[in-house]
Amino acid sequence: MFLDVLRRRNPRFIEAAQALHREGRIPANAYVIDLDAIEGNARILKDEATRLGLKTFAMTKQFGRSRSACRAIMRGGIDSAVAVDMACAKATHRAGMKVGHLGHLQQVARAEADGAASVLKPDYWTVFNETKAQEAAAGAKAAGRVQNLLARIHAEGDTFYRGHEGGFAAADIVTVANWLDSLDGGRFAGITTFPALLFDHQARKVLPTPNLATLTKTAEALAKAGRSDIEINAPGTTSSVLLAALAEAGATQCEPGNGLHGTTALHVVEDLPELPAMLYLTEVSHLSGGKAYCFGGGFYIDPIFPDYDVKAIVSAEPTVAASALRSVEVPPPSAIDYYAMIDATGPAAPRPGDTAIFGFRGQAFVTRAYVVGVSGISADAPKVETIENTAGETAAWPV
Incomplete structure (x- = not known):
């Protein structure tokens, strides 16, 4: 739902996050913030x-x-x-x-x-x-x-x-x-x-x-x-x-x-002054039964919204193209979100290691995701400033 707004209003943010992940600077299962x-x-x-x-x-x-x-x-x-x-x-x-x-x-x-x-x-x-x-x-x-x-x-x-x-x-x-x-x-x-x-x-x-x-x-x-x-x-x-x-x-x-990161419910239906400034990034782990399984830990589908077709941008290269969008099955809140399942049918199927970008009205603090702050996106000079847990503490990553 918020992915459409992200793609249209802050595409450089998506592409910067994808590039940093490809370079090994952002972990999978991370809420990324455009500082x-x-x-x-x-x-x-x-x-x-x-x-x-x-x-x-x-x-x-x-x-x-x-x-x-x-x-x-x-x-x-x-x-x-x-x-x-x-x-x-x-x-x-x-x-x-x-x-x-x-x-x-x-x-x-x-x-x-x-x-x-x-x-x-x-x-x-x-x-x-x-x-x-x-x-x-x-x-x-x-x-x-x-x-x-x-x-x-x-x-x-x-x-x-x-x-x-x-x-x-x-x-x-x-x-x-x-x-x-x-x-x-x-x-x-x-x-x-x-x-x-x-x-x-x-x-x-x-x-x-x-x-x-x-x-x-x-x-x-x-x-x-x-x-x-x-x-x-x-x-x-x-x-x-x-x-x-x-x-x-x-x-x-x-x-x-x-409102600080442009993800209130009203931001979905109207272009408000605040820009979308947060996304969820993860990566494909493996394929099975026509699905690409991506690492979970940070999925949060806000219950204020009715059910909708969750989509992700899945690609090995930075892109916001519609052709990279794929439907995703996210485990229900009653299950542990070790993985979500991306549709892997058709041409250009996802492969292990591909980056997956989601747009959520996030509540990072109730997840076990990383939180990554990135500066310099507006100047085309993205830089990872912090990689933390959801308590605002420096995370031990990669190990």
Whole structure:
């Protein structure tokens, strides 16, 4: 699905990745990042957010918290990250980014709260309940600081992915805010939810969820109680063209993730300002029964999309030609993706060692893929900057 957009909008990226793989500089089973493009995308998002008065925190999980990608994003003007979990927080901290937001989506485990408060020192920390708020405040107090706390809220009719539920009742927000302010080491700073925006397949547009209206209504209740200077964190399906809608709804913070590498669902149906900047690369291992088996480990077919014909560019030479496209059977999520199976019938059948290029709306952090940052593509001088695991640590490759 994203391969069509990649071929049309960033063909030099595909060809550079293929050439580097042919030269033995990029491993199979790797998410590859166009660092020039991701820097440009970050600048587009940051400039629009600044124009609208929005704070911007980069989500890094999709590209495996790559250090070189984090640095490219910082060069683009975004110096803070949102950490979806403690692994994100530690990786982006090592890369030199500030931890702008911690605790959303995943809360911080009890034994990690003190270290998070004293070492990571997040600007904002989301809490789902009183216990987690007390742990965050106690950690901050021990570190000699006061922690800005965001209350995760929910109301009847709000939309949450299964397993993402939790938070305070929006109707109780004034009481919650007063209680958070009473904590030694903590202060109430604002409210958050997820997702605030969501792609609608039928409309082929990104639309506000009921959660965004809940944020707006809850902010109004806080204003009536005398709390007008609060943060409203509204993540979900973030591209530069959608930031105005968030600002209009009262949001003060945005958290681009797939938008940084041009792979939100909206990027499939519209040419947005951000360029596609991430692909998945692997290679053919062997042939069997009319199929070319390519190395797996990083396949992630996002369940937000209906089933579609997955294709790959399979070639021994750099190319984006339609003639190199082949259909691929990817193992279902219930299986381990040791291999995917490429159609090997007809002329110019794939051979062992051929490069295979895929375009996914990636979630590298849930895979066992390598993550490779490549600079210089825009200047036709590609250079591998980092080869890492999905925790942003240097990988032992080739051995």
